[in-house]
Amino acid sequence: TEGQNLATRFITQEGVKAIIGSVTSNVTIPVSLVANENKIPMITGTATAEGVTVNEDGSRKPFIFRACFIDPFQGKVAARFALNELGVKTAAVFYDRGNPYTVGLAEAFRAEFEAGGGQIVAYEAYTEADTDFSAVMTNVAALKPEMLYLPDYYNKVSLLAKAAKEKGLDVPMLGGDGWDSEDLDFEALAGNYFTAHYSADDPSPAVQKFVQEFEAKYGHKPDSFAALTYDATNILLEAIRIANTDDTDKIRQAIQDLKGFQAVGGSISFDENGNPIKAATILKVRPDKTYEFVTTVNP
Structure with a gap:
């Protein structure tokens, strides 16, 4: 190469x-x-x-x-955040069976969530070509999960979130760093959380020093x-x-x-x-197309 x-x-x-x-x-x-x-x-x-x-x-x-x-670590962190911070006990997981990124996060989330006493009530696979999730969401809504784990990229997650809301599944949703895009459907996902590597809004002195020095030199905030x-x-x-x-x-x-x-x-x-x-950092999606720093979760 x-x-x-x-x-x-x-x-x-x-x-x-x-x-x-x-x-x-x-x-x-x-x-x-x-x-x-x-x-x-x-x-x-x-x-x-x-x-x-x-x-x-x-x-x-x-x-x-x-x-x-690495990818699986995000699944572990999301499970701990769900159990300890959101206080949920049941979850439904949706993942793209053909994408190692989403499979890895889903498997790691399931293992850690169950190890912490949580119950996975639905573990639903789809393919990249799928765009209509109304039938599967109807079935999952009947199981009344307390949260949804959606470890895919922003475009697919936006479709899943809309389908969930249409079926009355108004529960917290969690994802991984694949959500981190200006093309995310911020309206559908506002108030929900994802794991990330870093946040420019992290109040830690080391982060703020780096952000200020980077901005002074390049004129914009540093990304991850x-x-x-x-x-x-x-x-x-x-x-x-x-x-x-x-x-x-x-x-x-x-x-x-x-x-x-x-x-x-x-x-x-x-x-x-x-x-x-x-x-890892946990960020919350805001309707104004920004993310709010929530917390960091230690390994």
């Missing part, structure tokens, strides 16, 4: 000792193979697929890390891509400082051994697969 060719050139011809990136998982995964093979530490801010830091057989790529949490890539860069710089060498194996070890590193996204340590152990 183009990404792999660039990475090979940077490493073999330009003597690069570390890589920050890429943005999406479909580019980051092939590049990670080149970096890992050449023993070059690589950290992505924003690629969330599990396959970024592990091979298909589940074995670890020891030189690859990320600053964002900016915040996560800033964190990835600072994690790498801190590891180089600790290692005090350009020996790539020592830099890799320093990243792996970081404990409680204070980033914009909160305190970060790394698990055995190079994924960060950190808090």
Whole structure:
């Protein structure tokens, strides 16, 4: 791939000792193979697929890390928020059976919700082509769930939310970072919640300092891509400082051994697969097309 060719050139011809990136998982995964093979530490801010830091057989790529949490973690956090903050005991889950992102979130939500004493009254699969949810919502409404978990992207979630309201299912709805779009149906989803990596409205001093400095330089508020890539860069710089060498194996070890590193996204340590152990943010959808910071949920 183009990404792999660039990475090979940077490493073999330009003597690069570390890589920050890429943005999406479909580019980051092939590049990670080149970096890992050449023993070059690589950290992505924003690629969330599990396959970024592990091979298909589940074995670890020891030189690859990320600053964002992985997809299943959002499902866990949503379940804890539903049980502990919303105080619900029953839920219905809708997911796209052909999309690993929504399947992963749905499975993680179900496992954590049931482990916490909750009951899943409906676990409904659909396909990307489906647009009419009135029949399935009629059936689910009869089961009287206290909330709906909708871990899909904004376009599908908007259709599901409208169908639910039409069937009188006026209960809290929860989703993942796929909701985060200006094209979300804010009217249909106002008052509902989703998990996110970061919020510019988080009152934490580290977040506010970053937001002010970013705005002063670029003239607009930083989004989660900016915040996560800033964190990835600072994690790498801190590891180089600790290692005090350009020996790539020592830099890799320093990243792996970081404990409680204070980033914009909160305190970060790394698990055995190079994924960060950190808090997630809960945001509430407002009808004025903005999001309200609600809370952070620790891992």
